[in-house]
Amino acid sequence: MTTVPFPHYEARLFDGGIIDQLHRTGAVLIRDLDVNDNRALLTICQFIGRPTQARNPDAESRGIVEDGFVHRVEALLSPLKDRHGAAVLSTTNLEFQLHTDEFFADNPAEVVLLHCVRSAQDGGASIFSVVNDIVPLLSAGAIDQLMNSFFPAGNSLVHLLWRKEGNWNARFNPYELSYAVGALSKDQRSAISMFEHVATACSFRMALEPGDCLIWLNHRMVHGRESFGPGQERLLKRVRLHVNDPRGMRAFSGSGGS
């Protein structure tokens, strides 16, 4: 099993130092991870941390969640609906705009894994944009709004941008923010739209191959995906984790301020 250069990042052999590499580069790509079952993926997950969400017996009985917390990302004939009645995009073939995961959660995942089991022949590439690349292109006013004003996210009011240990971190979901648009000031709305515009301008595509497993720090990159043709059997396995390695904990939740 080897890691290869994630765009922008250095190559490094997989040596169990995922936490260190994640902290340093924000992302790891593992190639040729066994796709026949979830064992290899689960081994990596156990090494990194613990699932962010409680078990969901309904989703498990429908086969959408495997082994307690491995989500199947694939287009379903009857997509799931979110609490606003909109389709859950991970159960459709639609475009998924740049976002961070668990935007509305009280304590969103620090780490996300996507393991490609089957790719689409037509579309479906992953899109990423690194927050460190985005922020230098934002106006001072937009940075101020995103860092210092409060935006509704689930049950909380949160900042969308912060600096931690020398890196920029963002929390962003254009769909969730659009539900709250009535509660936002004009300056907040323009900051969001500038962030989205710049994130898209800085984004890069990655067409995952079967066996590719991408692991990244949820708040150091925004991610999305292209739409793909209907009826295509694209399948990714997705896991969202809190980090439980004491070294990792320091790395991820350090006092920041730098």
Ligand SMILES: O=C(O)CCC(=O)C(=O)O
């Ligand atoms: O389908 C993909 O490539 C990404 C899915 C995603 O971002 C999600 O399920 O949160």
Ligand SMILES: [Fe+2]
């Ligand atoms: Fe996502």
